[in-house]
Amino acid sequence: MSNAALAWLRRDLRLDDNAALGRALARSKQVFCVFVFDTEILDALESRADRRVDFIWRSLGELRERLREAGGDLIVLHGRAREELPHLAVALGVDEVVAAEDYEPAALARDAEVAERLRASGIGFTAVKDTVVFAKGELLTQAGRPFTVFTPYRNAWLKLAGEAELAPRLDAALLGRLARPPMATRLPELRELGFAETDLAAAGIRPGERGARETLDDFLGRIDGYHAQRDFPALDATSGLAIHNRFGTISIRRLVRMARSRRTTGTDFWLAELIWRDFFFQVLHHHPRAAQQSFRAEFARIEWPNDARLFAAWKEGRTGYPIVDAAMRQLNATGNMHNRLRMVVASFLTKDLLVDWRWGERHFAATLNDFDLAANNGNWQWAASTGCDAQPYFRIFNPVAQSERFDAQGEYIRRWVPELAGVPAKFIHAPWRLPPAEQAACGCIIGRDYPAPVVDHAVQRERALALYKKVRP
Ligand SMILES: Cc1cc2nc3c(=O)[nH]c(=O)nc-3n(C[C@H](O)[C@H](O)[C@H](O)COP(=O)(O)OP(=O)(O)OC[C@H]3O[C@@H](n4cnc5c(N)ncnc54)[C@H](O)[C@@H]3O)c2cc1C
Structure with a gap:
């Protein structure tokens, strides 16, 4: 049993069944808790109004209260974790730092460096499975x-x-070992971290445990x-x-x-x-290399045309394919998208617009509230047929058929593409098929009120097959 340990909370922002905290409590007489707003991660974010940062911040507020009620506290730092964390561990005089194991290459590199610095000060670092x-x-x-x-x-x-x-993994009877640090603690305001509050509640997200x-x-x-x-x-x-x-x-x-x-x-x-x-x-x-490259080596050689104009239309929800546009507009407005539609838009980007899956993956990483490297990368590679147990490259989603099947009445489409509100269900999945007189009658002229399709699915399907066949006949 050690005298004191520091539980470094990262993607385990809870008290209930927290493996890292549980391990620290079981092995040390005194346990401090810390969260670091890591500037290496924060600085790379595109928006200063990021729901994920807001979510973390609010969740920490609740966690800190719970830790205080149990006799402990939460130290919150803002800086480079690889430096802040070892400094704190030394200042607190702990014997060990315990954290939940991470699986992302960048986090592993950071943890290795932190462990090295701690070791140089005679402090142990233990990563335990929790995620x-x-x-x-x-x-x-x-x-x-x-x-x-x-x-x-x-x-x-x-x-x-x-x-x-x-x-x-946490024995609540040991919570009495939680300790208050000798230094003053406070949770910085979001704006001190360089971020603004967001519309979490409007986006239907309730933070914290x-x-x-x-x-x-x-x-x-x-x-x-x-x-x-x-x-x-x-x-x-x-x-x-x-x-x-x-x-x-x-x-x-x-x-x-x-x-x-x-x-x-x-x-x-x-x-x-x-x-x-x-x-x-x-x-x-x-396969950490899959984070950057096609999991299946042969598909790394695909020569994606990568038309920036088509990519912009996809991102902004103006491809002329209503189910794709509705999904992308929902993502842009709320940071969320239904799983079925994530599959549809990912297939559409790669196999209809012929854009490298990594472009889409990056856009999702920047915008999804639930962005997680392992799931995002795995699913993008699944949809692009480049991944592990992926969908075969010759099975290409038809965006119109998907729309007819999963949003038959166009209820979801109408919610996010109001221009199409008056279009009858029969035509809402492919409104360009609506005869011109009927377009006028339902108040939606294609090419004026709503875009004409940016590509022809049947043509692009053949082009996609050719791209894949070229590297894997
Ligand atoms: C292109 C693409 C990108 C995606 N990117 C992400 C991502 O960055 N982060 C993410 O968590 N999920 C991602 N998913 C998976 C899935 O779409 C979301 O997990 C799901 O939509 C979240 O909604 P939910 O919590 O209501 O899920 P539910 O249907 O309630 O599922 C329960 C839980 O299981 C997990 N889960 C569900 N589906 C998957 C899946 N296919 N792969 C891995 N885990 C899954 C999630 O943690 C989810 O909360 C992606 C899917 C696709 C097709």
Whole structure:
């Protein structure tokens, strides 16, 4: 047992079942807690009104209260974590720093540097698993290799995820070991960090542990219908928990335990999504180069035409394909997009507009409230057919057919593309097919009130196939 430890909270902004804090409490007589607003991350953000920063800031406010109620406190620093953290550890005189393990290449490099600096001062650094149920090489094929196909991974995951794996990692009886630091602590105002408050509430996001529990409670009223309703963007059928999973305001083990205890078709389908999440984390761990490059080497040679004009039309939601435009406009307005539509717009960008998936990935990284490198990269590569267990390159989503199937009445489209509000459901998926007289009658002239399609899907489909075939005949 050490005298004092520092729990470095990063993407685990909660008290409940917090593995890093739990480990520190179990092994040290005194435990301090810190969060660092890392300028290396903040400086790279495009917008100074970033919902993710606002979410973290508000979540920290709640976490600090909870830690104080339990007899501890939260030290909040603003600077380069690789320098601030070792300085603090020395100033507090701790023996060990404990943090939740990260799987992103940049975070791993930072942690290695922090660990080195701590070691030079005689302080240990321990990273513990918290973000996922299974990490790194814990789940391997029978041949001892990393899984690259989801279904066998899911089956192995379900077999191995026993009670022990899902047990809470923090013993609340040890919270008395939380300590107040000798220095004054305060949570800087957002504007002191260089950021503005955002419309989190209007975007339907409730921050913090409390927000996560409320979001989960709401979802429990819908979860049993998840399998039947999750693909329809006009319905509010999914959990909305991704931002909480991103910042750890809820424990993944708690979610899995809940899903497994109900055993309905809805919860089984939902659990599979949580397993996809684990899957992409282990892909990133085993193949960190996929963060920059095509997972499948042959597709790294695709010569993307990358038309900047088409990319701008996609980003701004004016491609003339209503389902794509509605989804992109929702993303721009709220930072959120339904999973089905993420697949549709990603396929459209790569296989209709012939733009490199990394351009789209970067745009999502800048705008998605729930942006997570492992999931974003894995899913973009899935949609672009360049990834691990991706959709085959010759199966190309037809944006009109997807729209007819998943937004049959155009309810979702009308919400985000008001120009099309008067267009009948039969034509709303491909309004350019509406005869000119009817366009005038419903108040939407194509090319004037709403863009004509920027590309022809049938033509682009053949061009996409040719691009892929050229590198993989
Ligand atoms: C191109 C593309 C990019 C994406 N980028 C991200 C991203 O940056 N961050 C992110 O969390 N998800 C991403 N996803 C996955 C998915 O779209 C979101 O997790 C989901 O829409 C979040 O809504 P929800 O919380 O209501 O999910 P629910 O349907 O309620 O699912 C429950 C949880 O499972 C996880 N999950 C669900 N689907 C996936 C998936 N396909 N891959 C990995 N985890 C999943 C999320 O943590 C989610 O909260 C992306 C999907 C695509 C097609």
